Every structure is written in C-alpha cells, then in structure tokens.
Amino acid sequence: GGGFVIKEGEVASAKDAAPLPFPVNTADDLLHWCIKTGLSISDIVLENETIWRSEKETREGVLNIWRVMNECIYRGSHTSGILPGGLNVKRRGAELNKKLLGKKEYSGYDSWLAAIRTGGNDFKYTLDWVSCFALAVNEENASFGRVVTAPTNGAAGVIPAVLQYYIIFCDGNKEEKIIQFLLTAAEIGSIFKKGATLSAAMGGCHAEIGVSSAMAAAGLTECMGGTQKQVLMASEI
Numbered sequence: 001g002g003g004f005v006i007k008e009g010e011v012a013s014a015k016d017a018a019p020l021p022f023p024v025n026t027a028d029d030l031l032h033w034c035i036k037t038g039l040s041i042s043d044i045v046l047e048n049e050t051i052w053r054s055e056k057e058t059r060e061g062v063l064n065i066w067r068v069m070n071e072c073i074y075r076g077s078h079t080s081g082i083l084p085g086g087l088n089v090k091r092r093g094a095e096l097n098k099k100l101l102g103k104k105e106y107s108g109y110d111s112w113l114a115a116i117r118t119g120g121n122d123f124k125y126t127l128d129w130v131s132c133f134a135l136a137v138n139e140e141n142a143s144f145g146r147v148v149t150a151p152t153n154g155a156a157g158v159i160p161a162v163l164q165y166y167i168i169f170c171d172g173n174k175e176e177k178i179i180q181f182l183l184t185a186a187e188i189g190s191i192f193k194k195g196a197t198l199s200a201a202m203g204g205c206h207a208e209i210g211v212s213s214a215m216a217a218a219g220l221t222e223c224m225g226g227t228q229k230q231v232l233m234a235s236e237i
Contacts, residue, residue, distance in 0.1 A: 018051045018052065019051075020048045020051055021047055021048060021050075021051075022037070022044050022047060022048055024044070024048075024187065024190070024191065025191070025194050025195070026191060026194075026195060027191055027232050030044065030187065030191065030228075030232070031228055031229065031232060034228040035228070040180070040184075040222060040228070041183075041184045041187055041218075041222055041228055041231055042179070042180040042181075042183040042184045042187075042222060044187070045183040045184070045186065045187045046058060046059075046183060059175075059179055062178070062179045062182050062183065063175060063178065063179065065148055065182060066163070066178050066182060068146060068147075068148050069137075069147075069148050069150075069159070069160040069163070069164075070109065070160070070164065071109075071146075072136070072137050072140050072145065072146060072147050072148070072160065073133050073136050073137055073160055073161075073164055074109050074112065074136075075136075075140060075145065076091075076093045076094075076135070076136025076137055076138075076139050076140040076145070077093050077094060077096075077097040077112075077132060077133070077136040078094050078097065079091060079093070079094055079139070079140075079143075080094040080095065083139060083142045083143055084142070084143055084144070085142070089142075091139045091143075092135055092139070093132060093135045093136035093139050094136075096128070096131070096132045096135065097132055097136070100116075100119070100125070100128055100129060100132060101115055101116070101119075104118065113167070113168055113173075116129060116168055117168055117169070121169055126165060126169050129164075129165065129168070129169075130161045130162065130164075130165050131161075133157070133160060133161035133164045133165070134157035134158060134160070134161035135157065136157070137156050137157035137160050137161065138156070138157040141153050141154075141156050141157075148160070150185075150189075150212060150215070151189045151192075151193070151198045151208065151211055151212055151215065152198060152199070152200065152208040152212070154200055154205065154208050154209075155208040155209045155211070155212035156212075158209065158212035158213055158215075158216050159182075159185055159212055159215055159216045159219070161216075162216035162217075162219070162220055163178065163181050163182070163216070163219065163220075166181065166220055166223060166224075170223075170224070172223060177223050180219075180222060180223055181219035181220065181222070181223050182219065184218050184219045184222040184223075184231065185215035185216060185218055185219035186215070187218075188211075188214055188215045188218040188219075188235045189211055189212075189214075189215045192211045192214065193211075198211040198212075214234075214235035214236055215235065217234040217235050217236075218231045218232070218234055218235040220234070221234040221235075
C-alpha cells in the first residue's frame with residue numbers, strides 16, 4: 001500500500017514512467033480531462049491502463065480483485081474464534097452476521113446476498129451490514145487471511161464493505177458497475193498517494209482510513225450517477 005515494488009538494485013525514476021494519454025497528478029488534472037473529453041473518471045482510468053495491457057485484461061483484473069474481496073467478506077462473516085496475537089480478541093463478524101440474519105437459511109455466497117436483501121433497506125439495517133462486511137475483512141487481515149490492499153491492509157475493509165452495500169442494496173450487482181466503482185476508487189487513491197500519503201507510518205491511521213473512505217465515497221458516487229465534480233467533492237479532494 002504505502003510503498004513501491006522494485007527489483008533489488010533497481011532505482012526508480014520518473015523518466016521510466018509510461019506516457020499516459022491522460023496524465024493525472026491532482027484532482028484538477030482529473031477534472032480537466034473529464035471536462036475536455038466528456039469521459040467519466042472510470043473511463044479516463046481505463047484509457048490510461050491501456051498503456052500497460054488491453055482493456056479486456058484490465059476489466060478481468062479488476063473483476064478478479066472484486067472476487068478476492070467478496071470471498072474475503074464471506075469467509076470473514078462465517079469464521080468464528082479468537083484472533084491470533086495473544087490478546088484473546090474474539091472474532092465478531094460471524095456473530096454479527098448470524099444476529100442480523102436471524103433464522104434465514106442460505107447456502108453459498110449468492111443465496112447469502114439474497115437472504116440479506118430480504119431484510120429490506122432500513123438505514124440501521126444497511127449500516128449494520130456495512131459494519132459487518134468491513135469487520136469481516138479486518139478480522140481476515142488480522143488472522144493472516146487473504147485480503148486486498150485497498151489502499152492499505154489496515155484499511156482493507158472499507159472499500160469492499162461499501163461496494164458490497166452497493167451491490168446488495170442498490171441493485172449494483174453488474175460487472176460494469178463493479179469495474180466503474182473500483183477504477184474510480186483507485187484513481188482517487190492514486191491522487192492521494194501522489195500529493196499526500198496513504199501510509200499510517202507517515203500519516204497515522206487517519207491517512208489510511210481517511211483515504212480508503214474517500215476512495216469508497218468516490219466510487220459509490222460515480223456509480224450512483226454523480227457528476228465528476230460531485231465525485232471529487234465526495235472524496236473531499
């Protein structure tokens with residue numbers, strides 16, 4: 001999350017960066033390209049990614065990221081016990097999942113989502129589920145499970161939780177919408193990383209949880225039909 005991957009002995013250099021069709025370092029840059037081209041934020045990101053791979057490969061890669069995220073949510077929501085580390089911290093995700101579903105029965109991820117939907121769209125109900133999803137991911141991280149660094153492991157629960165909320169409660173279970181959400185969120189995270197920090201080592205927990213919340217807010221706003229300005233305002237850039 002907070003660092004870069006380079007080979008041993010390799011020196012990273014700005015001149016080695018690939019020339020992008022729509023270079024973005026700040027929110028103003030991003031807004032400029034959106035206004036000039038009429039493209040959405042996620043479309044700008046998709047165009048830039050074609051420098052490294054085909055659009056098909058990018059889409060498949062993003063969907064694979066989401067697959068890992070939702071597998072993590074489901075696993076964390078169904079695993080009880082004590083977190084490692086010697087502090088005897090009890091896992092709460094599975095317990096909260098069971099409490100919210102009551103006696104509803106399901107088998108597998110898809111039927112689990114359907115069971116959740118039957119509870120309606122009450123604000124407290126949906127908010128409890130967002131908390132459950134995020135907690136499930138955080139507990140997977142704390143127990144050495146597989147998570148997506150988004151943008152850090154410490155804040156890995158925010159984006160999956162908000163996207164899962166969108167999929168379940170806003171009828172967002174469409175590949176195109178999932179890709180749109182994650183591409184937009186990624187661009188916002190990239191801007192923060194270039195202009196400030198997303199690392200807890202540098203900016204404290206406010207940096208990683210603040211950036212992940214901004215990323216999730218931007219992704220949700222774009223998927224809900226917000227303008228580019230509204231997306232950036234949602235992320236408070």
